[in-house]
Each structure stands twice: as C-alpha cells, then as structure tokens.
Amino acid sequence: xxxxxxxxxxxxxxxxxxxxxxxxxxxxxxxxxxxxxxxxxxxxxxxxxxxxxxxxxxxxxxxxxxxxxxxxxxxxxxxxxxxxxxxxxxxxxxxxxxxxxxxxxxxxxxxxxxxxxxxxxxxxxxxxxxxxxxxxxxxxxxxxxxxxxxxxxxxxxxxxxxxxxxxxxxxxxxxxxxxxxxxxxxxxxxxxxxxxxxxxxxxxxxxxxxxxxxxxxxxxxxxxxxxxxxxxxxxxxxxxxxxxxxxxxxxxxxxxxxxxxxxxxxxxxxxxxx
Amino acid sequence: xxxxxxxxxxxxxxxxxxxxxxxxxxxxxxxxxxxxxxxxxxxxxxxxxxxxxxxxxxxxxxxxxxxxxxxxxxxxxxxxxxxxxxxxxxxxxxxxxxxxxxxxxxxxxxxxxxxxxxxxxxxxxxxxxxxxxxxxxxxxxxxxxxxxxxxxxxxxxxxxxxxxxxxxxxxxxxxxxxxxxxxxxxxxxxxxxxxxxxxxxxxxxxxxxxxxxxxxxxxxxxxxxxxxxxxxxxxxxxxxxxxxxxxxxxxxxxxxxxxxxx
Amino acid sequence: xxxxxxxxxxxxxxxxxxxxxxxxxxxxxxxxxxxxxxxxxxxxxxxxxxxxxxxxxxxxxxxxxxxxxxxxxxxxxxxxxxxxxxxxxxxxxxxxxxxxxxxxxxxxxxxxxxxxxxxxxxxxxxxxxxxxxxxxxxxxxxxxxxxxxxxxxxx
Numbered sequence: 001x002x003x004x005x006x007x008x009x010x011x012x013x014x015x016x017x018x019x020x021x022x023x024x025x026x027x028x029x030x031x032x033x034x035x036x037x038x039x040x041x042x043x044x045x046x047x048x049x050x051x052x053x054x055x056x057x058x059x060x061x062x063x064x065x066x067x068x069x070x071x072x073x074x075x076x077x078x079x080x081x082x083x084x085x086x087x088x089x090x091x092x093x094x095x096x097x098x099x100x101x102x103x104x105x106x107x108x109x110x111x112x113x114x115x116x117x118x119x120x121x122x123x124x125x126x127x128x129x130x131x132x133x134x135x136x137x138x139x140x141x142x143x144x145x146x147x148x149x150x151x152x153x154x155x156x157x158x159x160x161x162x163x164x165x166x167x168x169x170x171x172x173x174x175x176x177x178x179x180x181x182x183x184x185x186x187x188x189x190x191x192x193x194x195x196x197x198x199x200x201x202x203x204x205x206x207x208x209x210x211x212x213x214x215x216x217x218x219x220x221x222x223x224x225x226x227x228x229x230x231x232x233x234x235x236x237x238x239x240x241x242x243x244x245x246x247x248x249x250x251x252x253x254x255x256x257x258x259x260x261x262x263x264x265x266x267x268x269x270x271x272x273x274x
Numbered sequence: 275x276x277x278x279x280x281x282x283x284x285x286x287x288x289x290x291x292x293x294x295x296x297x298x299x300x301x302x303x304x305x306x307x308x309x310x311x312x313x314x315x316x317x318x319x320x321x322x323x324x325x326x327x328x329x330x331x332x333x334x335x336x337x338x339x340x341x342x343x344x345x346x347x348x349x350x351x352x353x354x355x356x357x358x359x360x361x362x363x364x365x366x367x368x369x370x371x372x373x374x375x376x377x378x379x380x381x382x383x384x385x386x387x388x389x390x391x392x393x394x395x396x397x398x399x400x401x402x403x404x405x406x407x408x409x410x411x412x413x414x415x416x417x418x419x420x421x422x423x424x425x426x427x428x429x430x431x432x433x434x435x436x437x438x439x440x441x442x443x444x445x446x447x448x449x450x451x452x453x454x455x456x457x458x459x460x461x462x463x464x465x466x467x468x469x470x471x472x473x474x475x476x477x478x479x480x481x482x483x484x485x486x487x488x489x490x491x492x493x494x495x496x497x498x499x500x501x502x503x504x505x506x507x508x509x510x511x512x513x514x515x516x517x518x519x520x521x522x523x524x525x526x527x528x529x530x531x532x533x534x535x536x
Numbered sequence: 537x538x539x540x541x542x543x544x545x546x547x548x549x550x551x552x553x554x555x556x557x558x559x560x561x562x563x564x565x566x567x568x569x570x571x572x573x574x575x576x577x578x579x580x581x582x583x584x585x586x587x588x589x590x591x592x593x594x595x596x597x598x599x600x601x602x603x604x605x606x607x608x609x610x611x612x613x614x615x616x617x618x619x620x621x622x623x624x625x626x627x628x629x630x631x632x633x634x635x636x637x638x639x640x641x642x643x644x645x646x647x648x649x650x651x652x653x654x655x656x657x658x659x660x661x662x663x664x665x666x667x668x669x670x671x672x673x674x675x676x677x678x679x680x681x682x683x684x685x686x687x688x689x690x691x
Contacts, residue, residue: 054408083410094405097396108409111416153405160409319546327549370560431553438556460563471591473560 007032007196008053008164013062015048022048023220026062035190035197037207039242040217041251046200049217050166053198054088055079066164084112087157088166092173093149095141101128101152102137108159127155131185147178154185158193165189167199171206179203183210204243208232216242218251297493304422304492307415311423317416321424325386325488329432332381337369337436340377341443344368349448358448359458363466365444370467370476371532374437376524379483381436382429383516387491390421391512394495395505403496418496422488429484430477437476475531482523487516575602575623576660580634581615586670587645588636594620594647595637601626604647620647622658629654635668645670 006029013026022045030036038046051057052064055071064071066082074082095104105124109115115123128134131151141149150170157165167186171179183206190197201207207214208228216224216231216239224231224239231239241249261267311318348364394417397403403413441463448454467473491512498508585607594602602622610617622628631652638645649664658664 056404056407080410080412083408086408088405088408090401090405092400094401096402096405097400108411111409111411156409319543322549323542323546326553327545330549330552428549431550431556434553434556434560438559441560464563469561477557 003029003031005031007067008198009063009065010049010052010059011063011065013052013059013064015045015052015057015059015062021220023059026220026222028215028222028225030196030198031213032196033190033194034212035186035199035210037211037214038198038200038217039202039204039207039214040223041202041242044217045220046217047168050088050168050198050200053164053166054086055082084160085163086166087160087162087164089150089154089157089168089170091169092146093141093153095144095149095153095156097141099141100137101133101139101141101144104141104152105137105156105159108156112160123159124155127159128152130158130189131155132181145178147174147181150174150178150182151185154182154189158189161193163195165195165197167197167201169201170199171201171203179206182206186210204245296497297489300493300496301422301489304414304418307412308419308423310415311420317420318423318427321420322428323424324421325382325390325425326428326431328389329382329386329428330435332385333378333432333436334439336377336381337374337439338443340373340436341365341369341440341445342447344373344440345444345447345452348444349452349454358454360462361444361448361454362459362461362463365448366441366463366467367472369437369440369444370472372476372524372528374440375433375476375479375483376520378433378436379429379480379487379520380517382425382432382484383487383491383520384513386425386428387487387512387516388509390425390488390491391495391498391509392505394418394421394492395498395500395508398496398498399500399502399505418492422492425488425491426481426484429487430480433476433480433483471531475527478531479524479527482527483520486519486523490516490519575621576658576662577605577619577621578658578660578662578664579617579619580664580667581610581613581617582634582636582667582669583615584636584669584672585616585618586636586638586672588618588647588670589645592644592646594622594649596626596628596649596651601649618647622649627657628652630656630658630662631666632658632664633666633668634664636670638671 008030010026010028013023015021015023015026022043026045028049038049040046048057052059053066053071055064055074058072069082071079071082095101096107099107102124105127106120109120109123113120125134125137128137131154133148133151133155136144136148136152141152144152165186170182170186174182186197186199187210189195199207199211208231211228214224214226214228214231215222218238224234224236226234231243234240234243238250240246241251247253257263344365345361348361348368349358352358352361352364394403397413397417403417406413406416445456445459449456449459494508494512494515498504588604588607590604590606592604593600594604602620605619605621607619608617609615618634620634628649629652631654633650633652635648635650636645637648652666
C-alpha cells in the first residue's frame with residue numbers, strides 16, 4: 001500500500017513493547033502535502049506510529065523513512081536535524097509550565113535559531129495570531145483552558161515552519177467548539193504551509209471533516225484506508241462497526257473468557273446462550 | 275518460605291546493581307552534554323537558585339541549632355574534666371569534619387534533591403521532556419545538566435554555611451550565654467583545627483556528597499514512572515537513597531582521611 | 537522572579553558560601569598550617585615512645601615547629617625510631633634533644649625539642665642523639681611503690 005507519492009513510509013515494521021507485540025508486519029505510507037488521519041481502537045498502535053516517525057522509538061525490524069532517508073538509522077545528530085523539520089502536538093499540549101505562553105512559543109526559536117529577540121518577538125506574535133491567541137501571550141500555562149493550551153502548543157509546534165506536523169489525539173477532551181477550531185486549524189495550516197499532516201484520533205466526526213484520507217488500524221494492521229466518503233460507504237464489517245460506533249461486531253463486546261455459566265457455577269442446560 | 279525470601283533478596287540485589295549501571299550511563303551522558311552550562315550560564319544560575327538559594331534558610335537555621343546543641347552538650351561533658359575551654363575545638367571539629375558535610379547533605383537531599391526529582395518527574399509525566407526532544411532540543415543538556423551542576427555547586431557552599439553558622443551557634447551558647455572564655459574558645463579552636471587535615475577534608479566530603487545527591491536526584495526524576503504515583507515514589511527513593519549513599523560514603527571517606535586507612 | 541532578582545540572590549548565596557569557607561579557614565583553622573613549606577626531616581631512637589603517633593606535633597618552647605611523620609621499630613637496635621619533619625624556618629643545633637611529653641595530664645603526647653649549643657644546625661636526614669623516652673605511668677607507679685616498700689623495709 002505504499003505509493004511513490006508517499007513522503008513518509010513505514011515498511012514491514014515490526015515493533016513490540018515489553019507488554020506485547022503491536023506491529024508484526026506493518027506497511028503504510030503517508031502522501032506529501034495531505035492530511036491523513038490514523039484511527040483505530042485503543043492499543044491499536046496509533047500513537048506508536050507517531051513515535052516511530054518522530055524517532056522516539058526504533059522498530060525491531062523494518063524501515064521508517066522520510067523522503068527516502070531512513071529515520072531509524074539516523075545518528076544522534078541526524079535525528080536532531082530531522083526533528084527540526086518536524087512539529088509535534090502532544091495530547092495535552094505539554095507546554096513548559098515554568099514559562100509563559102510567549103516564552104513557550106519562543107522556545108524553539110530561541111534554541112534552534114540565532115535570530116535577534118526583536119525578530120523572535122514578531123514571529124511569536126504571528127504564530128499566536130494564527131491560532132487566535134495573541135492576546136494570551138503573557139499568561140502562564142496553568143491559567144489556560146485545555147483547548148487554549150493545545151492551541152498554544154500548536155503555535156509552538158509550527159514556530160520553526162516544519163515540513164511535517166504530527167498530532168497526538170488533538171481532539172480528545174475538548175468541547176465541540178474547541179474541537180471545531182482545532183480541526184479547522186489543522187486544515188488551514190496544512191494548506192497554508194504546504195505541509196504533510198498526520199493526526200491520530202478516534203473522533204470520527206471531527207477527523208472525517210478534516211482529513212483527506214483515513215487509515216484504520218486494527219490489531220497492528222491497516223484494516224481499511226480511503227477518503228472519509230469511501231469509509232462511510234464501506235461494507236467491511238469492522239469499518240462499519242468503527243464508523244457507526246456500534247457496540248458489538250468484529251471487535252467483540254466480551255473480552256475472551258470462560259462461559260458465564262461456568263463462572264457462576266450453574267449447569268449449562270439452564271442457559272440458552274453463552 | 276526461606277527460599278522465597280532469599281530469592282527475592284537476590285532479585286533485589288541484582289535489580290539494584292542493574293539500576294546502578296543504568297544510572298551510571300545516564301550520569302555519564304549528562305556530564306558529557308554539560309558544555310551548555312559554559313555557553314549559557316544563565317541556565318546554571320537559575321538552577322543554583324533553585325537548589326542552593328532556596329535551601330539557605332533550612333541550612334542556616336539547622337546549622338545554628340546544631341551548633342547550639344553541640345556547644346551545650348559539649349560544655350556539659352567537658353565540665354566534668356575541667357576542660358571547658360576546649361568546647362570551641364569540640365564544636366569546630368565536629369562540624370567541619372562530620373556534621374557540616376553530612377547533615378547538610380541529608381537536608382539538601384530532602385529539600386533540594388526531592389524538588390529536583392519532582393520537577394524532572396513531572397516534566398516527564400506531562401510529556402514536556404518528549405516535546406523538547408521533538409523540538410530537537412536535548413533535555414539532557416537543556417534541563418538535566420544544569421540541574422545536576424546547580425546541585426553539585428550548591429552542596430559544598432551549603433556545607434560551609436552550615437559549619438560556619440554551627441560554630442557561631444556554639445559560640446553563642448557557650449560564650450555569650452554560659453560564660454565560657456571567648457578567648458579560649460577561639461584560640462583553642464585555631465590551635466586544633468588544621469586547614470588541610472580538617473577543613474579541606476570536610477570540603478572534599480561535601481563535594482563528593484554533592485555529586486552523589488545530585489546524581490541520584492536527577493536520575494530518579496528522569497527514570498520515574500510517568501504517573502503521579504510514580505513521581506511520588508521517585509521522590510521518596512531520592513531521599514532514602516541519598517541518605518544511605520551519604521552515610522556510606524561518609525564512612526569510607528572518614529576511614530581514609532582521618533585514620534590513615536582502615 | 538525577575539532575571540535580576542534571581543541573579544542577585546544567587547550572587548549573594550555564592551558570596552555567603554565563599555565567606556563561610558573563608559571564615560572557617562581563617563578564624564577556625566590554623567592559618568599558618570596553610571602555608572607550610574617542605575621542611576627538613578630528622579629522626580631519633582627512643583626506648584619507649586608511649587602514645588606518640590604520626591601527625592603529632594613537634595614543639596619547642598611550647599610552639600609547634602613541625603610534625604611527627606612516622607613511627608617504626610628498628611630490628612638492629614631494638615628501639616623505636618621516630619621520624620619528624622621540622623619547618624624550614626626553624627633551625628636547631630645538632631646537639632638538640634628530643635623528648636616525648638604529654639600535653640596536660642591526660643592530653644595527647646607530642647615531641648618536644650630542646651635546643652642545644654652546637655654551632656652547626658640540623659639538616660635533612662640528620663639523627664638526633666639525645667632522646668628522652670615517654671613516661672609510662674605503670675613504670676612510675678611501680679617505681680614509686682618499690683621506693684615506698686624499700687623505704688618502709690629499711691626502717
């Protein structure tokens with residue numbers, strides 16, 4: 001399922017945490033300049049993909065590449081140079097709590113560039129303006145609401161004008177308005193900056209509104225892939241269960257266990273089904 | 275039952291040794307990324323403030339009280355041999371050789387060490403360290419290294435302040451309150467306290483303790499389980515491990531310095 | 537906290553720490569011992585060194601002029617050998633004597649050096665011939681008792 005237009009490619013990736021295998025043989029590609037949503041149940045490996053792309057973890061075998069270069073084989077210096085092209089938005093923002101909003105957004109600029117403070121000030125205000133929070137520049141992270149904190153984190157993530165934006169559960173825990181704003185920002189940033197965006201979520205409504213393509217993961221494999229419209233129209237039972245938010249289907253309601261009759265110590269003939 | 279206890283004891287020992295190995299390579303990593311402290315001294319200043327300045331109150335007050343008690347107890351005991359003039363020597367040597375470095379290290383571990391562990395642990399829990407990594411800024415250099423050096427530099431200074439205020443406390447209680455001869459207090463002290471043998475050795479001790487406590491604090495924070503409970507357990511481990519390390523090192527150093535070998 | 541305030545407090549802290557170190561070094565410690573020169577080594581033999589240890593002071597007229605470096609036993613003369621280092625600035629004639637004295641009644645033992653009258657002074661490696669061993673309490677008591685007994689015996 002890898003196409004030549006894919007700028008980020010995971011090829012035959014095998015990865016497992018100490019607790020168990022996540023990916024056995026995963027191959028997935030992400031097209032340049034598009035917004036791709038990675039969705040799936042909890043524990044399906046969505047966030048792991050982001051960590052693999054960001055080089056925070058290395059696959060047991062297989063290849064993770066960006067623009068033809070293999071990320072998992074980067075040296076320490078190469079990895080840090082690569083990360084300057086990356087912007088990542090963490091689930092709860094991960095703002096630096098001892099710095100105010102302005103200093104948070106200025107952080108990557110101050111660390112990675114040798115721009116004078118005057119230039120940095122303008123850039124920071126511009127980035128904050130993009131996310132609509134220019135007026136909050138003097139506030140501390142503890143004084144921000146969840147949605148505002150994430151927007152500041154977004155401004156910080158785009159401070160160095162990255163080529164790729166990764167979003168870890170950007171909609172989780174937000175009210176409908178903040179969710180809409182976030183989705184809108186993801187879309188506008190992608191178009192305005194011409195970047196490749198990948199976000200991980202399980203919010204169907206919000207992601208389908210924003211994504212060009214959706215990748216559905218289940219048990220370490222790509223179960224379905226397509227535009228939101230294609231997925232809505234899909235007849236695949238797993239896709240239907242996930243998209244429709246159904247209680248039971250290919251992903252069973254009951255965790256595997258002994259029959260309830262056995263657990264309760266009642267003879268089977270008294271029960272019609274398990 | 276016994277087999278089980280023994281095997282879990284063995285397991286614990288192997289675990290500790292493994293952990294020590296992990297800690298050593300972590301500290302080596304932090305030390306090699308320390309050039310930032312020279313390039314950006316502002317970071318170091320902030321951390322000296324965090325570890326040292328904010329510990330000053332407890333160190334000064336504790337030093338004063340320890341000196342007061344030393345003076346009092348020393349006086350009561352020396353009174354029996356008619357050598358109360360030696361109380362200055364007693365207070366000074368006890369502080370400079372042992373109590374200064376050791377007690378201030380224990381206090382430092384409880385106040386500054388736990389604060390350092392908590393800060394790093396919380397930064398890990400709220401993904402701030404990951405975020406920094408993804409912005410191509412190495413947290414070892416940017417956050418951990420200044421914290422380590424801040425603690426390391428603060429420790430000997432705090433030990434000196436502790437000893438100095440302790441001697442003052444001893445002076446206050448014995449000379450000012452009880453009435454021991456002030457001249458005898460200082461002159462006997464000066465005659466018995468050797469710069470190289472006593473003071474410098476005490477300073478060396480506090481430097482070694484500083485290294486140990488700062489390393490432990492920084493490592494426990496970095497390796498904390500990223501949950502609230504994990505951070506709290508890491509902080510406890512910092513205080514306990516630091517205390518044990520300081521006392522063990524004190525024994526080793528004292529054996530070498532003050533007895534000419536065990 | 538503002539940048540300036542943090543810097544101020546850190547500066548104060550470091551200054552206080554260094555001041556404390558200075559205080560300890562000057563007021564509490566022995567200033568002279570900081571600037572010790574190499575000094576010259578002398579040794580001597582004693583019948584009994586009592587409780588004399590290495591690092592014990594060598595005093596003349598009550599003033600510390602050096603330190604005992606080592607204490608050992610000679611297999612040839614079957615006596616104790618004491619090595620001491622005297623500070624360069626103090627010169628003693630070749631016929632000076634060394635005695636082992638006690639500071640106070642219950643204090644530590646130290647090496648007392650009594651100057652002689654020789655024209656030449658002791659140099660590095662010299663041996664002091666005249667020595668006075670430590671007073672061992674048991675022997676003194678023994679002598680006293682023996683003396684008392686012979687007194688009463690004689691009467």
